[in-house]
């Protein structure tokens with residue numbers, strides 16, 4: 326009986342405590358609402374909150390939440406930008422080495438202007454007649470030409486823009502897959518060398534990693550980089566698709582002591598590269614610089630640019646004709662106006678620079694017209710994430726394709742669009758050790774290699790469907806482009822053959 330009384334008392338005390346707590350919490354919330362109400366109607370900075378006190382706050386909450394939920398609940402498979410779910414899922418499935426086939430039917434609409442349709446052959450190349458793509462040689466006139474067979478390689482992303490485990494995963498993955506890794510403009514880190522893959526060293530406008538104190542090119546440092554056997558080529562970055570006319574931007578929060586040391590700059594200060602090379606103000610100076618780097622490094626040298634104005638490319642070819650074919654850049658990387666970046670001003674990202682779809686055939690034709698198409702290898706860059714995009718690039722005249730964001734997806738990128746914030750939830754573009762924990766370089770290296778293998782395989786499948794034995798045999802007449810009339814026309818009608 327006493328036990329029962331004690332139990333009843335404890336229960337009543339508990340209920341009474343919960344009731345008091347409930348009243349207290351409700352009272353607190355009511356008080357908070359009153360305070361927020363008063364603050365909202367007396368503030369003058371925000372019209373929505375002033376006109377709709379308290380309720381106005383939900384607008385910001387929902388806007389923020391929308392960022393996270395859109396891609397899961399609301400966006401259709403082919404809707405999002407810069408990459409839609411179908412494209413991302415293809416990379417995820419491929420990089421996991423799983424089944425990357427799809428069922429029932431295509432979710433892709435084939436009517437929008439610019440859609441690429443490949444021209445299948447009634448007698449596709451039989452498996453036994455298919456061959457691996459032949460290797461190409463870049464820089465045949467320099468002391469150490471570079472030979473590569475890989476039809477897809479890793480585009481420049483600096484250590485700084487991306488994290489240490491991300492660079493290590495790319496390096497090891499590139500080694501497994503036999504493709505190259507471009508350092509991006511942040512210099513050469515030990516992580517790039519981790520896997521022992523082929524490396525393309527990029528020289529940006531700030532010359533990070535090979536700069537003198539006043540920002541000029543330090544030939545001694547350059548020579549030291551070139552002495553590394555992994556470094557196969559040098560890429561002079563003239564411009565980048567996401568921000569033509571603007572230098573690299575690494576926010577202060579991402580300039581860790583290690584990154585500052587590798588770049589040769591101050592710690593925790595925003596790293597802003599000049600918007601152009603001070604010593605390259607015209608075509609002859611561009612060729613002079615290429616020659617200087619090639620002389621110093623004894624390795625192939627090319628440049629990366631997004632095309633806007635294009636008359637200068639004709640002048641470049643004429644200058645090469647005057648100086649001799651060996652003075653030509655060994656490659657040109659044509660970046661797309663809609664390319665990616667760690668951070669860029671929106672107007673440049675959105676509206677400046679031609680997309681690679683227009684620029685690549687144009688540059689290929691200029692080189693062909695001057696008889697330089699064989700000498701100067703064309704590297705295509707810009708949203709070449711799926712096999713169809715890569716195959717298009719080969720049809721249009723590319724000798725090699727590169728991808729940056731495709732490899733980010735292979736590393737697990739969820740397109741959170743936080744590369745400029747140091748808060749990347751997948752650890753790829755952050756130097757926050759807690760967030761980097763999710764990115765295991767060993768596992769992700771396998772994914773990088775799988776992605777390369779699947780792209781190679783599926784681009785091969787497209788080539789065979791078009792009746793050629795390998796992707797490098799794809800020509801413009803193998804694809805058609807949908808026009809505003811709703812009909813497609815062959816790419817070689819859109820960009821007719823030019824005479825050398």
Ligand SMILES: Cc1cc2nc3c(=O)[nH]c(=O)nc-3n(C[C@H](O)[C@H](O)[C@H](O)COP(=O)(O)O)c2cc1C
Pocket residue numbers: 480481482483486487508509510511527562565566573629660661663664665666667706707708709727728729730731744754
């Ligand atoms: C996070 C990030 C960092 C990048 N850093 C560089 C860089 O240092 N140098 C450079 O030339 N391009 C840089 N890029 C641009 C890519 O190399 C590439 O030109 C562009 O993203 C288009 O290719 P994609 O569509 O395959 O990403 C970067 C891109 C991203 C997404």
